[in-house]
Amino acid sequence: MTKLHLSLTLPLLLALAACSGQQAPAPAAPAPAPAATPAEAAPVADPAASVAAPAADAATAAAAVTTDAPPPAAPQGPPPVAGVDYVPIANGQPLQPGSGRIEVAEVFGYTCPHCATFEPELSAWKKRQPADVSVVQVPAPFGGYWDPYARAFYAAEALGVLEQSHQAMFNAIHLQRSMPVGANTGAAELAPFYAQYGVDAKRFADAYNSFGVDAKINRARQFAVKSGVEGTPSIVVNGKYLVPVGAGGFGKMLQTVDWLVAHERGGN
Secondary structure: OOOOOOOOOOOOOOOOOOEOOOOOOOOOOOOOOOOOOOOOOOOOOOOOOEOOOOOOOHHHHHHOOOOOOOOOOOOOOOOOEEOOOEEEOOOOOOOOOOOOOEEEEEEEOOOOHHHHHHHHHHHHHHHOOOOOEEEEEEEOOOOOOHHHHHHHHHHHHHHOOHHHHHHHHHHHHHOOOOOOOOOOOOHHHHHHHHHOOOOOHHHHHHHHOOHHHHHHHHHHHHHHHHHOOOOEOEEEEOOOEEEEOOOOOHHHHHHHHHHHHHHHHOOO
């Protein structure tokens, strides 16, 4: 597996199920691989090494969301352990600070087959979240063929067609095999895909090459580096905790995220 050329490294080994570097996409999105073995290193020292359920009562929890929303369900399964299930991020920040909500940011790549497998699970999880949770997706601009698709994500967002095209892009790459995957891919090669959503080639190219997309790509890159992301899919909770793929598969990742969100909701 090719390592990413990022300035930070995780104290855990990434699972074989993670996409990294210039790894080629699979013909179709595979099932999640077995759990990876964590690196033989001492657990990260952190006051939240074993995250306990928040002490806030139901009234406090309800106040954090809209008044007509049900209280958040208690996390399931055993509490996660720092250095095994997640990594505390020193001096980390959310991608979008100041929102007043608990940010759950997925760093992903359209060309990553494991991200394609994870997408339906993440989408279903997102629909279950109360109003105090903000789920954002961050396309990984790791260089090479990752970058054109990261730019395409932000161009689609700017053009108002992201919601309609997001899952379809995964399908086009990994199931239909109808999209080009290469470092030389650009707006001209990607525009026909977005034409089916009513975006003509010029509008797409203008958005794809815009200053606004440049700024978002730079911010996504800085966020991934600062958060210690080395593979996809990875999840960053409130800028404070990195949940890398592995150690139990996608279901365990989301279970860990549930605990960390509850921990943040409790004000710890």
